[in-house]
Amino acid sequence: MGKDIKNDVVFSLKILSISLTLTKLLSMETIQLKSYKIAFQKQAYQELNALIKNQSYSSIYILVDSNTNALCSKFLSEQLEADVKIEWIEIEPGEEHKTISTCNEIWKTLSETGADRKSLMINLGGGIVTDVGGYAASCFKRGIDFVHVPTTLLGMVDAAIGGKNGVNLDSLKNQIGIIRPPKLILVDVGYLATLPQEEMRSGLAEMLKHGLIDNEEDFFAFEDLSQFEVEKLPELIHDSIQIKTRISEEDPFEKGIRMALNFGHTLGHAIESYHMENPKKTKLLHGEAVAVGMILALKLSVDVLGFDKTTCDRASRVITNYFKKVDFLETDISNIHSYLIHDKKNTAGNINFLLLEAIGKPKINCKVTDEQIIKAFAYYKSL
Numbered sequence: 001m002g003k004d005i006k007n008d009v010v011f012s013l014k015i016l017s018i019s020l021t022l023t024k025l026l027s028m029e030t031i032q033l034k035s036y037k038i039a040f041q042k043q044a045y046q047e048l049n050a051l052i053k054n055q056s057y058s059s060i061y062i063l064v065d066s067n068t069n070a071l072c073s074k075f076l077s078e079q080l081e082a083d084v085k086i087e088w089i090e091i092e093p094g095e096e097h098k099t100i101s102t103c104n105e106i107w108k109t110l111s112e113t114g115a116d117r118k119s120l121m122i123n124l125g126g127g128i129v130t131d132v133g134g135y136a137a138s139c140f141k142r143g144i145d146f147v148h149v150p151t152t153l154l155g156m157v158d159a160a161i162g163g164k165n166g167v168n169l170d171s172l173k174n175q176i177g178i179i180r181p182p183k184l185i186l187v188d189v190g191y192l193a194t195l196p197q198e199e200m201r202s203g204l205a206e207m208l209k210h211g212l213i214d215n216e217e218d219f220f221a222f223e224d225l226s227q228f229e230v231e232k233l234p235e236l237i238h239d240s241i242q243i244k245t246r247i248s249e250e251d252p253f254e255k256g257i258r259m260a261l262n263f264g265h266t267l268g269h270a271i272e273s274y275h276m277e278n279p280k281k282t283k284l285l286h287g288e289a290v291a292v293g294m295i296l297a298l299k300l301s302v303d304v305l306g307f308d309k310t311t312c313d314r315a316s317r318v319i320t321n322y323f324k325k326v327d328f329l330e331t332d333i334s335n336i337h338s339y340l341i342h343d344k345k346n347t348a349g350n351i352n353f354l355l356l357e358a359i360g361k362p363k364i365n366c367k368v369t370d371e372q373i374i375k376a377f378a379y380y381k382s383l
């Protein structure tokens with residue numbers, strides 16, 4: 001029964017998005033940050049058009065991947081009011097294309113088509129398009145303006161927010177990049193209407209994370225699936241964006257509190273890499289690995305920081321409602337542990353964890369023993 005309910009919920013979220021696309025009635029408050037705005041729905045297109053007018057851009061480049069070109073570009077171009085040249089640049093979708101060579105192609109196109117320092121780049125897509133586009137724009141002629149228009153749930157609540165842009169260096173993720181804010185972030189939840197369910201879940205994992213590190217109410221809004229009001233989703237997306245912006249504005253260069261955004265990701269990344277590199281294992285989506293990582297981190301929070309055990313059980317149930325359980329053998333656990341040791345964030349043989357004293361009370365640099373990690377996996381298996 002659980003599985004059907006999960007699918008129903010994700011399906012309902014999609015239906016909601018479709019109805020929003022049709023009505024466009026939704027209004028959500030603009031988030032004003034130090035150097036730019038995050039605007040929503042219809043109002044966001046007005047902000048974009050005003051920006052284009054006020055900044056007198058010489059030309060506009062819209063970066064898409066082949067999926068967002070097919071599914072999202074028409075709607076954006078219908079909303080755009082610009083009397084300058086608009087060029088579309090399409091890249092291949094997929095993490096393997098988040099590279100400097102994709103940027104090279106973008107830079108060549110910009111150069112060959114006469115882009116100058118007053119050109120604007122609009123990145124219409126998921127986290128890959130916004131990461132690549134933000135970086136390519138930040139380097140071209142030492143930096144041109146860019147706007148993010150995230151079209152995935154993960155893009156809206158996470159990747160497009162916080163000013164980090166970059167590409168991978170072979171298998172090393174996000175090794176080359178820059179922290180530079182966009183001119184505007186335009187969030188239109190209508191784009192989610194065509195997003196595959198798995199991708200919805202990936203974004204949901206980050207929303208659950210934001211709830212755990214900052215706001216109990218947002219987290220437990222996902223608890224009772226029979227009571228879950230899908231109409232609340234846009235509001236929850238708005239809250240989630242606010243949590244990420246607040247944390248990243250406070251600590252743009254990740255010296256302290258921004259590390260809270262890594263909750264569930266230390267073990268999550270190790271689990272993700274292990275499943276990716278081991279041919280006998282089924283590949284996990286980032287969100288699926290982070291979902292496991294968050295449950296393990298909740299249990300570690302109980303054992304290391306005295307986080308309330310009943311809340312840990314309750315929160316873990318919320319997560320397993322949406323994400324399938326992953327099987328771990330003893331050999332898997334010791335292999336995952338060796339991935340942890342190689343994680344660049346760990347210094348001098350210590351594995352540093354971001355844990356919680358309570359929901360909304362993250363604590364950085366927590367030391368965890370091997371036994372505690374093994375116990376956390378045993379807890380996960382027992383759920």
Ligand SMILES: NC(=O)c1ccc[n+]([C@@H]2O[C@H](COP(=O)([O-])OP(=O)(O)OC[C@H]3O[C@@H](n4cnc5c(N)ncnc54)[C@H](O)[C@@H]3O)[C@@H](O)[C@H]2O)c1
Pocket residue numbers: 065066067068071072093094095098125126127128129131151152153154155158159160161162163164165166173174191192193194195196199202
């Ligand atoms: N910069 C940051 O702070 C930050 C934070 C988190 C994640 N990221 C990065 O984000 C990337 C993942 O982002 P993602 O999950 O959005 O992946 P993605 O960009 O690959 O998008 C997922 C898939 O959905 C497709 N798609 C996008 N919008 C769609 C739509 N509206 N309808 C149908 N299909 C659509 C894409 O073409 C792609 O196939 C990773 O590279 C990750 O490192 C960056």
Ligand SMILES: [Zn+2]
Pocket residue numbers: 206265286290
């Ligand atoms: Zn993540």
